[in-house]
Amino acid sequence: MSYEPPLPPANLPTEVVNTLNESTPEHLRDVATYAEELAEHKEREARLEEEADQDEAEKRPDDLPDAVPSKATITVKEINDNRYYYWQWREGDKVKSKYKAPVSPDE
Missing domain, CATH: 1.20.5 (Single alpha-helices involved in coiled-coils or other helix-helix interfaces)
Structure with missing residues (x-):
């Protein structure tokens, strides 16, 4: 040392x-x-x-857009007798949604 x-x-x-x-x-x-x-x-x-x-x-699902968190779920909304898929998630007290695609007629 x-x-x-x-x-x-x-x-x-x-x-x-x-x-x-x-x-x-x-x-x-x-x-x-x-x-x-x-x-x-x-x-x-x-x-x-x-x-x-x-x-x-x-x-994270492959079709999940970047702006949508992985905790989002898919929901179906009916607008004017048409059905659409939306990504939906909660941010604090608010529920956020982002359009995914129309529901196909055979679903």
Whole structure:
């Protein structure tokens, strides 16, 4: 082990380096343990979020327009004796709809 102090990573903020340089060995060990656990936690959260995004993409119907959330359901509306499919979903207290296609006569 060298008698020279270690060089901090270049991307570490100066305030953090100064605080660490002023810390006791016991506090530095506590910081190291906490930093490792925090890094693992953040990596796990990012991985779970990525998996959720992938699941969302896999569940998304192929014919779902980009402006329509994947939680939308298809509903049939009758207008002037004609039937139409609409994507429908809730945003807060409002129900939103987007036209999909006419209902074919054999349905």
